[in-house]
Amino acid sequence: MKKVRALIIDDSSVMRKIVERSLRQAGLDLAEVQEASNGAEGLGALKTASVDLILCDINMPVMDGIEFLRQVQTLENGKNVPVVMITTEGSESHVVQALSIGARGYIRKPFTPEQVKQHVIPLVEGKK
Amino acid sequence: MNKANDIPAPQTTPEEWRPLLVLAAQEVFEIMLGAKLESAPATAVATECTAMVGLAGQLCGLLTLRCGSRSAALMASRMLGVEPQQIDEQMWDAIGEIANMIAGNFKNKLTGMSESCMLSVPTVITGSDYNCRSMADTGPLEVTLLFEGAPLAIAVEVHT
Numbered sequence: 001m002k003k004v005r006a007l008i009i010d011d012s013s014v015m016r017k018i019v020e021r022s023l024r025q026a027g028l029d030l031a032e033v034q035e036a037s038n039g040a041e042g043l044g045a046l047k048t049a050s051v052d053l054i055l056c057d058i059n060m061p062v063m064d065g066i067e068f069l070r071q072v073q074t075l076e077n078g079k080n081v082p083v084v085m086i087t088t089e090g091s092e093s094h095v096v097q098a099l100s101i102g103a104r105g106y107i108r109k110p111f112t113p114e115q116v117k118q119h120v121i122p123l124v125e126g127k128k
Numbered sequence: 129m130n131k132a133n134d135i136p137a138p139q140t141t142p143e144e145w146r147p148l149l150v151l152a153a154q155e156v157f158e159i160m161l162g163a164k165l166e167s168a169p170a171t172a173v174a175t176e177c178t179a180m181v182g183l184a185g186q187l188c189g190l191l192t193l194r195c196g197s198r199s200a201a202l203m204a205s206r207m208l209g210v211e212p213q214q215i216d217e218q219m220w221d222a223i224g225e226i227a228n229m230i231a232g233n234f235k236n237k238l239t240g241m242s243e244s245c246m247l248s249v250p251t252v253i254t255g256s257d258y259n260c261r262s263m264a265d266t267g268p269l270e271v272t273l274l275f276e277g278a279p280l281a282i283a284v285e286v287h288t
Contacts, residue, residue: 011249012221012224012225013218013221014204014207014208014218014221014222014225015225017208018160018207018208021209059228059247059249060249061249087232088228088229088231088232088233088247089232089242089246089247090232090233090235090236090242091242091243092242092243093243108232108236109160109228109229109232110155110156110159110160110229110233111159112159
């Protein structure tokens with residue numbers, strides 16, 4: 001499997017670490033992990049670096065995950081990057097909304113490493 | 129999450145939610161911390177950390193998680209896979225996230241609430257010398273559970 005550059009966006013630093021650990025447990029060979037605590041920081045990170053995968057919370061201060069998802073589609077180095085939403089919000093309308101504006105996956109918290117693996121591995125292998 | 133135990137949101141008292149609140153908390157601790165929460169009789173909880181998550185929409189109110197600082201540090205260490213001595217201010221973040229996940233898991237178990245109830249970002253209070261006066265018009269539904277032998281309390285107060 002190729003080395004993966006990941007961007008993890010969550011207002012909880014603990015959750016960012018858990019997501020990173022779950023990615024490693026899923027078998028991803030992480031070349032680089034960037035962290036951001038809200039959508040605006042995530043967009044800022046993409047101005048200086050390119051990534052292969054984005055995992056993004058929805059409910060965050062400053063800029064939430066849905067707005068980030070909208071804006072990342074306008075970035076040259078963001079529009080083709082798979083974004084997986086990770087959130088406590090479990091409603092179907094949230095899932096439909098996120099998927100309709102470009103999310104490639106949706107993981108509900110609490111989550112197991114196996115769930116992360118199921119959603120993320122096909123994306124980085126280009127099978128989804 | 130366990131959907132077999134889903135029941136409709138009651139119109140009268142949230143006391144019917146007790147088993148769902150316990151289950152929601154147990155699932156979060158088991159999945160995210162690899163820890164089992166055990167039932168405990170209602171008992172005094174050493175409140176040094178309180179995490180609060182607001183509920184808005186059809187279900188409107190507040191969910192709180194109260195515990196001692198040792199328990200909060202232990203939760204963070206379990207979540208991060210490090211020794212409790214290595215935990216610093218991350219414990220506030222950790223119990224906020226745990227409360228957030230319990231609130232989300234709980235409302236998703238109430239039929240119809242996953243769509244019509246929104247969660248706030250969590251807020252964490254440290255210390256015990258405070259009074260929390262929510263606008264809820266029902267008494268709190270509170271459960272006491274044991275985490276690694278220490279009691280923690282989870283409460284839901286709602287506007288009807």
